[in-house]
Amino acid sequence: MANTAELFEWKGTTCVKLCAGGYEAWVANEIGSNVIRLRDNVNGLEFFRFSEDNTADTIKQSAEVWGLPTLYLPNRFADGILKTSDAVYQLPVNEKAPYNNHIHGFLHKRAHEVVEYKADDNCAWVKTRYVYDEKDEFFKYLPVRFTAEYTFTLSEQGMEQNIRFINTDGMKVLPMSLASHTTINSPFVDGAKEEDIRLTVPIGKRCELNERCLPTENLKVPTMHDLEYKNGVKKPVLQVVDNEMYFAEYADLDGEKFHGVIAEDIASGKKLCYEVSEEYGFWIIWNDRGFNHYFCPEPMTAMIDAPNLSLPADVTGYREVKPGDVFETHERFFTKL
Template sequence: MKNTTQLINWNGTTCVKLNSGGYEALIAYEIGSNVIRLRNNIVGMEFFRYKDDNTADDIRQSAEVWGLPTLYLPNRFADGVLKTSDAVYHLPVNEKAPFNNHIHGFLHRRVFEVVEHNADNNCAWLKTRYVYDENDEFFQYLPVPFIAEYTFTLSENGLEQDIKFTNTSGTKVLPMSLASHTSLSAPFVDGAKESDIRLTVPIGKKCELNERCLPTENLKSLTMWDLEYKTGNKCPVLQVCDNDMYFGECTELDHEKFHGIIAEDIASGKKLCYEVSDEYKFWIIWNDRGFNHYFCPEPMTAMIDAPNLSLPADVTGYREVKPGETFEAHERFFSK
C-alpha cells in the first residue's frame, strides 16, 4: 500500500493524516500538534484514547487527556513560581485549592504551522512548528522566546516524534522540562478486555508527593504496589493509579535493552511499545480514577516542580537551554 499524507477536516479542525506500514496517524496541528489517533490496522490496535464522535472543541477543552499531547511546561509548579538561574517567573495558578499550582503550561493548546508533509517509498512525515514570542498571551509570564519544532515520521517501524526547542531570546536561559501526557486506550487491542492489560514500567526509586502533588524530596524504596510496574504485573486500569512518580530505568524487549514502557494484552500476546530517548528520566502513571477507559504512562525529562527543588539538577533532571542552543528529544510507538 502506498505511503501517503493528506490534509483533512476532522470534526471541526484541519488535521494531517499519515498512512504508512499498516499504521495510520491523525495529527491535529491546530491543537498543539496532538496525535489524536494512532492505529495499526494490520494487528487491530488503537494506541491512544480516541472517539470518532469527538469534536475539535471537545479535545481543546481537555487537551491533556486525548491522544498524544506534548506538554511544556509540564506538571506542577508550586504557587506558579518558576526559578531559573537568571530570573524568577510567576506563572498563572490554574490548579485550584488545595493545590494552588500552575499545571501543564500552554503549548499543547497552541496552533502550530505545517512546515511540510510528504511521503516516499519508506515513510510518511509531517513537520510542524510554533514560534513563541511576545504575540503569545503566555509571554507576559515567561518572556523567553523560543521555536518548537516537531517531526512525526510514520513507517512500518511505527510512529516516531522528534522534538526540538531552540532558545531565540539572545539573553535569557530557557527553562526546560518536557513531558508527554500520553493517553493510551483501554483496551488497545480490538475486542479485548481491559482486565487483560498488563503494564511494564522500568522504575527505580519512587518520588514521594505531598497533598499538593508536589515532591517532598523524599526518595522511597519500592513497595509491592510499585514492583508490579517493574515486573509487568500491573493492570493500569480498573483500579486507581494516582500520580505514581518514579525514576526511569531500562527493561528488555526481545532480549535487547529498551528505554520505555510495554503494555501487553495477555489474552492475545499483542504488545503496545512506547520507547523514549534518554532525556526522559522519569515516569508518572495516572489513570483518571481507573474507569474511564484510558491510562497515562507519562515520560518526563524532569521532576515535578524541578527548578524549585533543593535537590541537584542531575537528580531532578532540570536543565536550561542557553540562548541560541537547542534541546532535542525523541519517542516512538510501535506494536509487537
C-alpha cells in the same frame, strides 16, 4: 499499499493524516500538534484515547486527556513560581486550592503551523512548528522566546516523534522540562477486555509526593506495590492510579535493553511498545480514577516542580537551554506480537 501524507479537515480542525507500514496517524496541528489518533490497521490496535463521537472542540477543552499531547511546562509548579538561574517567573495559578499550583503550561493548547508533509517509498512524515514570542498571551508570564519544532514519521517501525526546542531569545535561558501526557486507549486491542491489560514500567526509586502533588524530596525504595510495574504485572485500569512518579530505568524487550514502557494484552499477546530517548528520566503513571477507558504512562524529562527543588539538577533532571542552543527528544510507538 503506497505510503501517503494528506491534509484533511476533521470536525472543524485541520489534521495531517499519515499512512505507512500498516499504521495510520492523525496529527492535529491546530491542537498543539497532538496525535489525536494512531492505529495499527494490520494488527487492530488503537494506541491512543480516541472517540469517533468527539469534536475538535471537545479535545481542545481537555487537550491533556486525548491522543498524544506534548506539555511544556508540564505538571506542577508550586504557587506558580518558576526559578531559573537568571530570573524568577510567576506563572498563573490554574490549579486551585488545596493545590494552588500552575499545571501543564500552554503549548498543547496552541495552534501550530504545518511546515511540510510528504510520503515516499519508505515512510510518511509531517513537520510542524510553533514560534513563541510576544504575540502569545503567556509571554507576560514567561518572556523567553523559543521555537518548538515537531517531526512525526510513520513507517514499518511505527510512529516516531522528534521534538526540538530552540532558544531564540538571545538574552535569557529557557527553562526546560518536557513531558508527553500520553493517553493509552483501554483496551488498546480491538475487541479485547480491559482486565487483560498488563503494564511494564522499568522503575527505579519512587519520588514521594505530598497532598499538593509536589515532591517531598524523599526518594523511596520501591515497595511490592511499586514493583508490580517492574515485573510487568501491573493492571493500569479498573483501579485508581494517581500520580505515581518514578525514576526511569531500562526494561528488556526481546533480549535487548529498552528505555520505555510496554503494555500487553495477555489474551492475544499483542504488545503496545512506547520507547523514549534518555532525556526522559522519569515516569508518572495516572489513570483518571481508573474507569474512564484510558491510562497515562507519562514520560517527563524532569521531576515535578524541578527548578524549585533543593535537590541537584543531575537528580531532578532540570535543564536550561542557553540562547541559541537546542534541546531535543525522541519517542517511538510500535506493535509487537
